[in-house]
Amino acid sequence: MRKFFGTDGIRGLTNKAPMTAEVAMRVGMAAGAHFLRGDHKHRVVIGKDTRLSGYMLENALVAGFTSVGMDVVQVGPMPTPAIAMLTRSMRADLGVMLSASHNPYYDNGIKLFGPDGYKLSDEDEAQIEHLLTVEPVLADPAHIGRAKRIDDARGRYIHAVKQSLPESVRLDGLRIVLDCANGAAYNSAPTVFWELGADVVAIGVEPNGTNINDKCGSTAPALLQETVVASGADIGVALDGDADRLIVVDEKGKLVDGDQIMGLIGASWARQGRLKGGGVVATVMSNLGLERFLEGEGLRLERTKVGDRYVLERMKEGGFNVGGEQSGHMILSDHATTGDGTLAALQVLAELVAAEKPASELLHQFDPVPQLLKNVRFAGGKPLENKDVIAAIAEGEAALNGRGRLVIRPSGTEPLIRVMAEGDDAGEVERVVDMICDAVRTATA
Template sequence: LVKMLAKSADVGRARRIDDGQGRYVEFAKRTLPRNLSLEGLRVVVDCANGAAYKVAPQALWELGAEVISLGVEPDGFNINRECGSTEPAALCQKVKEMRADIGIALDGDGDRVLIADERGRIVDGDQLLAVIAESWQADGRLAKPGVVATVMSNLGLERYLGSLAISLARTPVGDRYVLEHMRAQGFNVGGESSGHIILSDYTTTGDGLLTALQVLAVVKKQQQPVSKVCHRFDPLPQVLKNVRYASGKPLENAKVRSAIEDAQARLDGHGRLIVRSSGTEPVIRVMGEGEDKVLVEEGVDGIVDALTNAA
């Protein structure tokens, strides 16, 4: 047994970092231009009673913002409970109540963010990707003239970026697929509509606070309300429905395949159709989007009916 033990020189070492929070706050601040101040902005930040409950309000305050904090009383059980980016209703209400300029909703582990504008309306990750991509393109910071998103990102995002000569590469759903494509192809901006944005110049995963700071930098630069800064495009109507099945492979059913082909033909290049199996449960997810909402709904419903009969 003694021979199997590692020698003392090969044993790992543990070291306590007493000021981890302070280091992170300084790191976050350094992602912005040195002379940028958030003075004059009233910011509501909801930390979801999670990982960022101390550092996010502190970083925003040190940058000069007036900060109103929510979700900063974790008790070990209330993380993400009726707060944060998964349930942003309280944030939206507080933004309107306090007449704030912006609301920032993080999730429990701090890797996702949604924004609320000054009217208390939610801004999703697709709009945030557009804001950051356009800003970084103007500053010459995009590693390549493109960004990475998943198949679920709205077609409106793709068209808007295309108008700026910025390509949109799509991956399967999941931030790990986004990151893999970014690394393989040399992109430095990517993310999901859920608000999980990856800025690989700074981190190898999503960081909600860093994403919010990039948006705040654009708000300060343009001196425009968040409702204008963060509305870069009109999203196309999108319909998403789930069909649960007991067993088998419904997607291989002939009538299901026929319904999918029919829906694709009817969209005829004016929309997108995604039909995929969930990776975690026996569910088929059907997503359609396009310029004509009625046409999209009819196509999705036709597929759902076929799947229901085959399930």
């Protein structure tokens, strides 16, 4: 069992273990020691979102990294994908992003990237976990690291994101409502769209340390929907706190999730001869409707367990260049090493410009089948090993056989069992989910 790392780095309530300044300093020492390889001068890039606790944790990380001999480059509030990009372009040994993504301000997290700009493997995280439990080897006084802030990091990222589109593509005439969740992209994302010619209506761009993801962003899109309709915009885009995911809203205010976006980009790139791997990679949570749509386009959907890192691993193994999650993580590996909401939005906008259709026509690629997800909290034990729960799951699978799917999994961050079913019959889907949830509750009562 891993004590610190979850499905996406280390995350928790600020000033409660493991998200304390003390642990952050130890993570800096451990991760720094793990990546001290070779005799070159070692470097780490540190970015953060707009959470109040970012100041505290950033300084603690700087102390940890410099104490083991690593130089630190601090870039301030930047999207997670920008840190991945800068780590690689600066030839750094390690990248760190301080963010709890779509969580409220009082949570924070530490995401780590290797020198190639990719999230760390399970093996690297296990090694760092081990180093957190042993006495650190500190640098001698002459080899303590230095820390430096750079001011042009945002411009470097903006240029890189714009390079993902041909120079002939412009967004002139498009009115776009952009919700930056009062998070890491509050400055960079509006600039990207404005420089490409769009009329940008920006919301969620006044961070104060505590309003990140507060009634805004990709997990709270009501304000975006209202603003799109009220302003007569052509489309709306919502990012999350660290801008590695997006949700889109059409001109009528209807939500478009990651499955529809993957369908749009995958099918379009296939027609253009740009799609690699013969399909798209998504997780077990993606809707069956996406799978059927891709099959109709002569493409396949490869599924992984939940987590964008697992999507990326399968993309690298199979040579795919489009992957993502229903929640809005979009990985376009021709242009980025991790999910990038701003970059993915540009691909959607380019399709909108080329199609000359309203977003409501272009973005709804398929009709999703009824899907229901419920969470059951438990106090302890292993409910999925209970015989009655096993029997209920078997009964549910038999009921959906050939007409739907069932996905049961424990949460990677909370004591929850997640029960998801989908199928053509909404009533049957609800019955199956409720039956299994009841079995889990009884087993853990």
